[in-house]
Amino acid sequence: MPRDHCGVFGVCVPGEAAARLTYFGLFALQHRGQESAGIAASDGHRIVVFKDMGLVSQVFSEASLATLPGSLAIGHNRYSTSGSSDWGNAQPSFQARADGTGLALAHNGNLTNTARLREELRKVAHAHQTHEPPTPATSDTDVLTGLLCAAPGTVEQAALVVLPMIEGAFSLAFMTEDTLFAARDRYGFRPLCIGKLNGGWVVASESAALDIVGAVFVRDVEPGELVIITPAGVESRRFAEPTPKACLFEYVYLSRPDTLLAGRRVHNVRVKIGRRLAREQPAEADMVIPVPDSGTPAAIGYASASGIPYGHGLVKSAYVGRTFIEPTQALRRRGIRLKLNALRDVVSGKRLVVVDDSIVRGNTQQQVVAMLREAGAAEVHVRISSPPVRWPCFFGIDFATREELIASSMSVAEMTTAIGADSLGFVSLEALEAATHVAPDALCRACFDGIYPAPTGRDL
Numbered sequence: 001m002p003r004d005h006c007g008v009f010g011v012c013v014p015g016e017a018a019a020r021l022t023y024f025g026l027f028a029l030q031h032r033g034q035e036s037a038g039i040a041a042s043d044g045h046r047i048v049v050f051k052d053m054g055l056v057s058q059v060f061s062e063a064s065l066a067t068l069p070g071s072l073a074i075g076h077n078r079y080s081t082s083g084s085s086d087w088g089n090a091q092p093s094f095q096a097r098a099d100g101t102g103l104a105l106a107h108n109g110n111l112t113n114t115a116r117l118r119e120e121l122r123k124v125a126h127a128h129q130t131h132e133p134p135t136p137a138t139s140d141t142d143v144l145t146g147l148l149c150a151a152p153g154t155v156e157q158a159a160l161v162v163l164p165m166i167e168g169a170f171s172l173a174f175m176t177e178d179t180l181f182a183a184r185d186r187y188g189f190r191p192l193c194i195g196k197l198n199g200g201w202v203v204a205s206e207s208a209a210l211d212i213v214g215a216v217f218v219r220d221v222e223p224g225e226l227v228i229i230t231p232a233g234v235e236s237r238r239f240a241e242p243t244p245k246a247c248l249f250e251y252v253y254l255s256r257p258d259t260l261l262a263g264r265r266v267h268n269v270r271v272k273i274g275r276r277l278a279r280e281q282p283a284e285a286d287m288v289i290p291v292p293d294s295g296t297p298a299a300i301g302y303a304s305a306s307g308i309p310y311g312h313g314l315v316k317s318a319y320v321g322r323t324f325i326e327p328t329q330a331l332r333r334r335g336i337r338l339k340l341n342a343l344r345d346v347v348s349g350k351r352l353v354v355v356d357d358s359i360v361r362g363n364t365q366q367q368v369v370a371m372l373r374e375a376g377a378a379e380v381h382v383r384i385s386s387p388p389v390r391w392p393c394f395f396g397i398d399f400a401t402r403e404e405l406i407a408s409s410m411s412v413a414e415m416t417t418a419i420g421a422d423s424l425g426f427v428s429l430e431a432l433e434a435a436t437h438v439a440p441d442a443l444c445r446a447c448f449d450g451i452y453p454a455p456t457g458r459d460l
Contacts, residue, residue, distance in 0.1 A: 009026055009202070010022075010182060011073045011213075012229045018072050023056065024212050025075060026076070032206075033077035036053045037055065039076075042073070044177060044178055045177060050064050072177075072179075075173075076091035104175050112454070120165065155179065156237070159183065167457070169187070179229065182221050188223030192205060194234070200231070208255075223244050224243075247396075251436050252432070257297055264436065269436055271297045272301060273298050273427055274302040278301070278303075279305060280431060287347075290356075347377045348375060350378060357385050369419050390447070391408070
C-alpha cells in the first residue's frame with residue numbers, strides 16, 4: 001500500500017490543556033504517519049517541544065504531557081517524505097528567531113524546490129544576521145522553519161513573504177509563544193480544516209480529529225490562505241491565488257472514512273465508488289468481501305449495486321499497523337500475513353469478489369488471493385476502487401518509484417496473472433471523479449494519469 005503523508009493538529013483554546021487535546025487529535029490522525037510523533041506547547045512565555053520515534057501512545061505518557069503546559073499547542077505524526085526516518089527529523093521542528101522568540105512548525109506534504117529554498121535561507125540569514133545559521137537537518141520542514149525564523153519582521157510578515165516562494169505541497173500548523181498559524185499551499189493538495197471548541201479554535205488535517213476532541217467543524221483552510229489564531233479570534237490572509245487541485249487519492253484511501261472532504265463524508269463517497277465499480281466491472285460470484293478496512297465501504301457499494309451478498313471473509317488484526325510501515329519487501333509481505341487471515345468456513349467453496357482500494361506494488365493482493373485459495377475459495381475476482389496507479393506522487397505520498405508500481409509496466413491481464421486472481425477490474429478515472437462531486441479540474445490525478453498540476457522538481 002502507499003505510505004500516508006503526515007498528520008498535523010493545532011489548538012488555541014484558553015483555559016484548556018492544549019497538549020492533552022493535541023494528544024487525542026494526533027491519536028485520531030495516527031493513520032497518516034506512524035514513524036514519529038511530537039507536540040510543541042506554550043504557556044504564553046516559552047515553547048516546550050517533546051517528540052520521539054514511535055506511535056502516539058508509545059511516545060507520550062501522563063508524565064511527558066505534564067511537561068507541556070499551556071493553552072496553545074501543535075502536534076505532528078510523521079512518516080518520511082523528505083529526510084530520513086530518525087529522531088532529528090521528527091516534528092514539530094523548532095528554531096529561535098532573531099528577536100529571541102521561538103517558532104515551532106508541523107508540516108504535512110512535500111516541498112519540490114527545497115534546494116532553491118536552502119539557497120534563499122543562506123541569503124536571508126546572511127543579510128540579517130552576523131553569522132551563518134546551523135546546517136539544516138535533512139527534512140524540508142527544517143528549511144521552511146529556518147526561513148520563517150530568518151526573515152525580518154513579525155512571523156505573520158515573514159510568512160507572507162516566505163509562503164509564496166514555496167513549491168509543492170504543504171499544510172502547516174505553526175506557532176509562536178502566543179499565536180497559532182495554519183496555512184495551505186495554493187493548490188490545496190493536502191487537507192486542512194478549522195474547528196471551534198469552547199471559545200477557542202482547533203486546526204487539523206482531517207475533520208475526524210476535530211470530532212475526537214469535541215470541536216465543531218467550521219470550514220477548510222482555503223488553498224493559498226494563512227490563518228492567524230489568537231485568544232482574541234481568527235484572522236485570514238491570502239498569500240497566493242488559489243488553484244485548487246485536491247488529492248484524489250484522499251478519497252480512495254488516505255483519509256479516514258468519517259472525515260469530511262469538500263463537504264462530503266469520505267465513507268459515502270467510497271460507497272458510491274463501489275457502486276460504480278460494480279456497474280463497470282461486474283462478476284459472477286457468490287459473495288462480495290472487502291480487504292479490511294480501507295476496502296470495506298467500496299465493497300458495501302459493490303454488493304448493493306450488484307445484488308451479490310456482502311460478507312466478511314478476511315479478519316484484520318487490530319494490533320498490526322499498515323503494511324507499508326516495514327521498510328523491506330520481505331517484511332512487508334510478512335506484515336500482510338500478520339495483518340490479515342481468511343475465514344475458512346465463510347470462503348470455502350465460494351466464488352468471491354474481493355474489493356480493495358488500490359494496487360501499488362501488488363504484494364497485498366497477491367498474498368490475499370493466495371490465502372483465500374488456501375482457505376478453499378473456488379474463484380477469486382479482484383476489484384479495485386481506483387484506477388491503476390502508474391505514476392509516483394511528489395506532493396506528499398510515497399508511491400515508491402515508477403519502476404516499482406506494478407501497473408506502470410504490466411497490462412491488466414498481466415497483473416491478473418501476477419496476483420493469481422481469476423479476474424481483475426479497476427474503476428474508471430471518470431467514475432471515481434464523479435463519485436467525489438468535485439470538479440475534475442479541481443483534483444490532482446497525477447498518480448493515475450501522469451499529469452502533474454505543479455512542478456515536481458524531478459525528471460520523469
